[in-house]
Amino acid sequence: MSFIFGALYILFILCVVLVSFFIVTRLQAYSINPSFTRPLIIIFILVTIFLVLVNVILFFMIPFSTKSPGASPYYSTNTNY
């Protein structure tokens, strides 16, 4: 289950990165006023990087497996068999 979530999440982040890349390149190429768009591109990149990083950190903070390690015989810490 966590594998599916992980895969979907990687796909989402890839989409965000690709869309951001295309926004920046299109704005740079087609802008009629580069002096206005240049700082805006920088702000967009910085805010996007910050939001993606926060999102990735929060994703890794989610405890996908709620089972305790002791519940499985393979991960048992009990040595008194």
Add this chain to the structure above:
Amino acid sequence: MKSLKYYFTAQNANEKTIRIVHRHWFNIVMQYIPILILLTLIIFSLLFYSDIISSFSSASAPAIFFFMLSFLVLFMWIYGFLIWFDYYLDIWIITTHRIVNVDQKGLFAREVGELEYKRIQDISTDIKGFFPTILNYGNLTVQTAAEQSHFVFRAVGDPYEIKSLIMKQVKKRRQEHPQKSGNDGL
């Protein structure tokens, strides 16, 4: 004539940009309404954070809650920027020689058309509805004799002023080159 710092590709050496026309600001505000609703929901969810978390018995609820919020904020940021991107690159450029229509359709589609003043036959404005009437914005249609019969400035502010600006340029152009546009309308 006001000299602007704007420029576009395929601009002639002696061609000057008179006006860059974007859609009216109210048009973009209307597109931002779903984002504003989502933002209000996020703010309310933060205000009632403890109530929401206590309704879920799971220990991982706070982590999921903040992840979902961050996910929504990221989505809103990208989507909001896409709306602005579409608005900013969707322009009509009125120059001393012609009108250039740049139609940005999302990220991967862009149409650029141009119209010389000598080909213009008719210009009409169209302001329909409550908000367009109050805020003075609407469509401006430029009719030509060629295959591309319509050239529409969609939801632009003060279409009457733009119309008179174009007509002024058409007259000026025809005075400069009377032999080329003798049989045209207007």
